Amino acid sequence: MPRTVRYDRLPTEAPHPRTADLDRLTPEQLIRAMNREDNAAVKAVERSAKEIGRAIRLIAACLRDGGRLFFVGAGTSGRLGVIEAAECPPTFSTPASLVQALIAGGRDAVFRSKEGAEDDGAAGCNAVQRAARAGDAVVGITASGVTPFVDEALRCASSLGAATVLLACSGQSPIPADIRILLATGPEVLAGSTRLKAGTATKLALNRLTLGVMTQLGKTHGNLMVDVRPTSRKLRERALRLVQSLAGVDRPEAERTLGAAGGSVKLAVVMLRHGLDKEPARQLLSRSQSSLRTALEKR
Helix, strand or coil: CCCCCCHHHCHHHCECCCCCCHHHCCHHHHHHHHHHHHHHHHHHHHHCHHHHHHHHHHHHHHHHCCCCEEEEECHHHHHHHHHHHHHHHHHHCCCCCCEEEEECCCCHHHHCCCHHHHHCHHHHHHHHHHHCCCCCEEEEEECCCCCHHHHHHHHHHHHHCCEEEEEECCCCCCCCCCEEEECCCCCECCCCCCCCHHHHHHHHHHHHHHHHHHHHCCCCECCECCCCCCCCHHHHHHHHHHHHHHHCCCHHHHHHHHHHCCCCHHHHHHHHHHCCCHHHHHHHHHHCCCCHHHHHHCC
């Protein structure tokens, strides 16, 4: 039986006391009001640093053991999960299967709103059962904290043996999860429009989760994107600069070695710094759990 929800009591549905005259504001006043609330979103994420850190460690552990990461959401929350998953392959050279997104209403809902899809809890459970398995990590994203699609998805994920994380913009969320990140963002400038401040806070939290996890997995070297996939002119230039800088070589040598390494910055740097051919360098990186820093320190 569906849980009875008092939507009028949700913080994300409440009218904001400081924007009652929203339709009377000048554009500049409107912008200042929105800026003020976006600052509140940043602070809400900062207050949840401990929980976000715990989630990073949990997800990284799952991925190290062969699991995958799923973002599950509806509406704006679902689309933000789609964006986050889509950005991982070019940024961190992850396979498309490693970080995935499940959105209420399916692929069409990415481009066109399907608001009623969020109420279909059975669909959320079915989506997770089709995609996830024990050892995976499933992050449910819901601004209101009561979305049935997300609620049932996380419950089913837990029953499968997957690790679960809830990311909500309400401290009142009843949805269970191994780790609950509750961003108390409060009412929106436009009452109920959670694509605004709640969406901003959600995006900030998701950025922290993915960057934190990928850093734990050795996908960065210092603050450098050493697992970048050079699939565009800009990214190819970035990869070349990284090899030149980290290996201390000129551009022609960086180009030759990067080509021999199949476009892998880390592999090219290890080859150059240790004077290795491709296969011994690949083996060294593998023994170093794909950490460039560890590989460079091993010899």
